[in-house]
Amino acid sequence: MRLYLYILLSFLSICLLNSTFAQSRVWFDHPAKQWEEALPIGNGRLGAMVYGGVEEEELQFNEETLWTDGPRNYNKKGASKYLQNIRDLLDRGRQQEAEALAMREFMGLKSESEDPSAWLGKIGRIREQEHGPFAFAFDDSKWPSIAVPHYEGWESQGLEGLDGAVWFRYEFNLSKKELTELWSLDLNKIRTNDYTYINGKLVGQSKGDETRRLYQIPKGLLKEGRNSIAIQVINLEGKGGVAGYKDTKQSIGLKSSTGKLISLNGEWKYYIQDPNSPKIGSYQASYQPFGTLNLQFDHKEAKRYSRILDMDKGEVRVNYDAHGIHYKRTYFASYPNNFIGLRLQADQKGKITFRLSLNTKHQRAKLDHMMDSSIGMEVWVKNGSMRGTAFVKLKLKGGRVFYEGNDLVVKQADEVQIYLTASTNFKSYRELNDQYATIALDRSKNLWKSDFDKLYQIHQKDYQNLYHRFAIELYDSSQLDTIPTDRRLRRAVMLDDPGLLALYVQYARYLQIAASRTGSQPMNLQGIWNSSLEPSWGSKYTTNINLEMNYWPTEVLNLSELQDPLFQMIQDLHVAGAETAKEYYAARGWVLHHNTDLWRGTAPINNSNHGIWPTGGAWLVRHLWEHYLYTQDLHFLKEYYPIIKDATLFFKDFLVKDKVTGWLVSSPSNSPENGGLVKGPTMDHQIIRSLFDIFNQSSKILDSDNLLRDSISNMRNQIAPNQIGQYGQLQEWLVDMDDPQNKHRHVSHLWGLFPGNEINLIGTPQLVEAAKRSLVLRGDEGTGWSLAWKINFWARLKDAQHAYHMVKMLLRPADNGGGSYPNLFDAHPPFQIDGNFGGASGIVEMLLQSHTDGIELLPALPSEIGTGKVQGIKARGAFQINMEWKDGQLLGVTVESLSGEDLHLRYQNHEVKIQTKKGKSYAFDKELKLKK
Numbered sequence: 001m002r003l004y005l006y007i008l009l010s011f012l013s014i015c016l017l018n019s020t021f022a023q024s025r026v027w028f029d030h031p032a033k034q035w036e037e038a039l040p041i042g043n044g045r046l047g048a049m050v051y052g053g054v055e056e057e058e059l060q061f062n063e064e065t066l067w068t069d070g071p072r073n074y075n076k077k078g079a080s081k082y083l084q085n086i087r088d089l090l091d092r093g094r095q096q097e098a099e100a101l102a103m104r105e106f107m108g109l110k111s112e113s114e115d116p117s118a119w120l121g122k123i124g125r126i127r128e129q130e131h132g133p134f135a136f137a138f139d140d141s142k143w144p145s146i147a148v149p150h151y152e153g154w155e156s157q158g159l160e161g162l163d164g165a166v167w168f169r170y171e172f173n174l175s176k177k178e179l180t181e182l183w184s185l186d187l188n189k190i191r192t193n194d195y196t197y198i199n200g201k202l203v204g205q206s207k208g209d210e211t212r213r214l215y216q217i218p219k220g221l222l223k224e225g226r227n228s229i230a231i232q233v234i235n236l237e238g239k240g241g242v243a244g245y246k247d248t249k250q251s252i253g254l255k256s257s258t259g260k261l262i263s264l265n266g267e268w269k270y271y272i273q274d275p276n277s278p279k280i281g282s283y284q285a286s287y288q289p290f291g292t293l294n295l296q297f298d299h300k301e302a303k304r305y306s307r308i309l310d311m312d313k314g315e316v317r318v319n320y321d322a323h324g325i326h327y328k329r330t331y332f333a334s335y336p337n338n339f340i341g342l343r344l345q346a347d348q349k350g351k352i353t354f355r356l357s358l359n360t361k362h363q364r365a366k367l368d369h370m371m372d373s374s375i376g377m378e379v380w381v382k383n384g385s386m387r388g389t390a391f392v393k394l395k396l397k398g399g400r401v402f403y404e405g406n407d408l409v410v411k412q413a414d415e416v417q418i419y420l421t422a423s424t425n426f427k428s429y430r431e432l433n434d435q436y437a438t439i440a441l442d443r444s445k446n447l448w449k450s451d452f453d454k455l456y457q458i459h460q461k462d463y464q465n466l467y468h469r470f471a472i473e474l475y476d477s478s479q480l481d482t483i484p485t486d487r488r489l490r491r492a493v494m495l496d497d498p499g500l501l502a503l504y505v506q507y508a509r510y511l512q513i514a515a516s517r518t519g520s521q522p523m524n525l526q527g528i529w530n531s532s533l534e535p536s537w538g539s540k541y542t543t544n545i546n547l548e549m550n551y552w553p554t555e556v557l558n559l560s561e562l563q564d565p566l567f568q569m570i571q572d573l574h575v576a577g578a579e580t581a582k583e584y585y586a587a588r589g590w591v592l593h594h595n596t597d598l599w600r601g602t603a604p605i606n607n608s609n610h611g612i613w614p615t616g617g618a619w620l621v622r623h624l625w626e627h628y629l630y631t632q633d634l635h636f637l638k639e640y641y642p643i644i645k646d647a648t649l650f651f652k653d654f655l656v657k658d659k660v661t662g663w664l665v666s667s668p669s670n671s672p673e674n675g676g677l678v679k680g681p682t683m684d685h686q687i688i689r690s691l692f693d694i695f696n697q698s699s700k701i702l703d704s705d706n707l708l709r710d711s712i713s714n715m716r717n718q719i720a721p722n723q724i725g726q727y728g729q730l731q732e733w734l735v736d737m738d739d740p741q742n743k744h745r746h747v748s749h750l751w752g753l754f755p756g757n758e759i760n761l762i763g764t765p766q767l768v769e770a771a772k773r774s775l776v777l778r779g780d781e782g783t784g785w786s787l788a789w790k791i792n793f794w795a796r797l798k799d800a801q802h803a804y805h806m807v808k809m810l811l812r813p814a815d816n817g818g819g820s821y822p823n824l825f826d827a828h829p830p831f832q833i834d835g836n837f838g839g840a841s842g843i844v845e846m847l848l849q850s851h852t853d854g855i856e857l858l859p860a861l862p863s864e865i866g867t868g869k870v871q872g873i874k875a876r877g878a879f880q881i882n883m884e885w886k887d888g889q890l891l892g893v894t895v896e897s898l899s900g901e902d903l904h905l906r907y908q909n910h911e912v913k914i915q916t917k918k919g920k921s922y923a924f925d926k927e928l929k930l931k932k
Contacts, residue, residue: 513559903915
């Protein structure tokens with residue numbers, strides 16, 4: 001009877017959840033097998049991924065300020081003396097020479113390095129041995145195995161944090177007939193240096209992870225039957241190993257003169273010769289994982305399992321039955337109290353038994369047995385200044401807890417409450433705090449005195465205050481929320497699922513609330529979630545689109561204050577970028593290139609063919625202006641006006657007159673990350689015009705700098721204009737050299753269409769057609785964030801069905817391409833969170849636009865989402881809107897004026913203009929007639 005009542009109540013609760021929160025959960029009927037299936041929680045400072053294992057649970061967690069490196073100066077003194085030479089070379093069409101000069105003299109400074117010569121000599125002596133690991137008859141039977149190739153580095157195969165020298169060995173067989181052919185060895189990429197042997201003989205050696213490894217095998221070296229390949233891989237920094245091809249359909253292997261391929265993909269033997277390589281400097285720092293909280297339970301199998309991210313409550317729940325007992329776990333990340341909470345419950349007393357451990361991937365770490373129910377862990381980031389400390393505290397109802405080795409063991413508890421806190425020695429981008437650990441411990445002890453239930457309620461109130469401001473429903477006749485999200489994602493490839501679009505928008509809002517809060521760092525390439533010591537692109541801040549895309553939907557989705565971390569970063573960059581402007585361009589103001597990090601590096605990095613791009617700061621100014629447009633907050637505009645002005649002053653000094661056209665152009669620069677170092681990329685000019693317009697408008701509003709405004713207005717009109725090229729396309733560069741076959745993921749020259757607004761259907765119809773032609777030539781395919789950007793483009797073009805087609809592409813399962821992982825994380829691949837926010841921005845751009853003449857309702861509504869409603873959506877001019885539509889037609893709309901601005905509303909061929917009063921709401925019917 002008891003079991004029957006439990007099943008009935010479970011069924012009723014599921015039905016209630018489906019009817020009330022149909023677009024408010026991401027859920028699975030099984031534990032996560034990989035990180036991209038785990039469910040995220042966060043509070044802006046702490047982030048964690050919940051796997052939900054039955055026998056073994058893993059909670060992988062991050063703290064936002066745990067990065068490599070430390071405070072330092074990124075700028076090369078006197079780089080500006082090479083600026084004119086670089087410009088002259090570009091003027092003469094000598095791009096490669098300009099890039100070479102810039103690479104030598106115009107890049108940022110790397111962090112501290114050690115001379116690797118002695119170490120390379122030491123690890124090289126093994127190659128001089130007669131029977132070394134390269135020898136044909138070498139015995140590697142005791143070596144472990146690893147999957148080869150591994151494009152994302154050996155780190156992805158478990159060798160986290162490894163830099164050094166590693167040997168790989170593999171055996172293959174050839175027939176007598178196959179020996180008559182000529183063979184080459186194709187390994188494609190190796191990270192980073194290699195010495196490659198066949199049957200004990202060196203067949204090739206190369207340096208650099210961009211060098212293709214295609215080695216000819218001398219005739220007579222191969223044997224009938226068994227053959228061996230051995231590779232010494234030397235990796236001083238970053239990802240390591242035999243990378244092979246990014247496209248996993250392409251194998252590394254032996255290639256014959258007749259086109260035959262013998263694949264070498266598989267399990268190879270490996271031996272770590274020396275993991276202690278010298279310190280090698282990097283241009284910028286990388287975001288780091290902190291650790292994992294592991295729980296090991298006394299049951300292995302479960303029935304009626306569910307793992308749910310409940311976005312309405314801001315928590316993850318795991319439910320299952322084992323041995324006739326119902327178990328429930330609840331996970332949440334509290335912003336007000338800065339901790340991660342975990343509650344373990346059972347429907348019978350004394351049934352919670354488990355072992356808890358605290359672990360980390362960092363090589364140097366220390367565990368502390370603080371008391372009978374607490375563990376402390378301190379970690380040191382390799383070759384850097386950063387330290388972090390985490391504390392875990394358990395509170396029990398019933399049962400007992402004790403230490404067993406380094407683990408805490410809980411026996412026969414009724415309920416267990418777990419507090420997880422973490423902090424680092426980060427104080428600001430310019431200094432560290434040596435006393436942080438004592439402060440962190442005191443804060444944690446004060447937290448532990450608080451009632452867990454009360455802390456949970458405080459979290460709920462704080463979270464729901466943000467989440468409940470906005471609601472969206474896109475109707476469908478089926479109850480697809482009953483399908484686990486991973487299966488729902490695959491189903492949506494063939495069948496339309498309007499509710500999945502609504503879920504995706506709300507998921508983006510959840511991720512922003514979890515990753516970007518006042519006082520935290522802004523969201524990086526992975527938001528706040530990262531499990532790798534060598535994350536792709538350092539999981540830092542790429543400012544030639546990715547950082548900005550993270551915040552595209554923040555205002556429209558009614559989460560305005562979540563941009564505070566970005567605005568604080570802009571304040572820091574204003575200071576840091578002033579030195580870069582001076583040292584590299586002898587210019588006033590401030591500048592930011594295509595990346596920054598925790599330590600606010602602003603100098604060019606990586607490579608001169610894409611790292612010298614000076615308009616990152618100008619793009620970020622656009623976010624300041626958009627915040628003002630959405631809020632009409634004059635105090636905010638006054639506060640940030642000096643940053644706007646200084647960004648403008650930089651480009652007043654930076655722009656140069658092109659000798660051929662007479663236009664003002666941006667030089668040197670690039671069109672991210674395409675075409676190398678050039679003068680006059682279209683994107684730059686669109687961004688700079690936008691910056692100049694923002695300065696002119698804000699200075700007028702504040703009645704400041706009238707003479708400067710006149711000068712900037714004059715310069716703006718001299719900047720190289722948008723041009724239409726030979727294929728009818730919008731030109732990407734100053735000269736018409738666009739390749740119609742180029743399918744590059746960046747579509748930078750359409751910045752003026754979105755997120756800018758100078759290319760629009762009302763004012764520039766010819767440029768709109770050219771932009772559309774560029775989109776068609778570039779193609780629909782792309783990485784996850786690129787797909788998301790294209791949704792916004794097509795929405796601005798009011799091509800509803802093409803925009804919807806791009807949404808479908810973004811929401812397809814990520815099978816070695818752009819799309820979405822099972823937990824709805826965006827796939828570059830690998831994971832990048834920008835696509836989640838860019839996709840949400842594109843979906844709401846289909847429903848409402850306010851970037852040109854007033855507010856337009858349902859401007860790009862596809863038939864597949866023809867019925868729905870949205871509440872709490874924001875528009876420029878400080879308006880908050882509720883609207884409903886059915887069968888593709890507006891039913892009605894209510895507009896709340898938050899600042900008393902004039903309202904201009906458009907829908908199809910209907911239009912209304914009225915004066916409004918602050919705080920008053922206005923209701924309109926389907927023809928935009930004002931209701932009395």
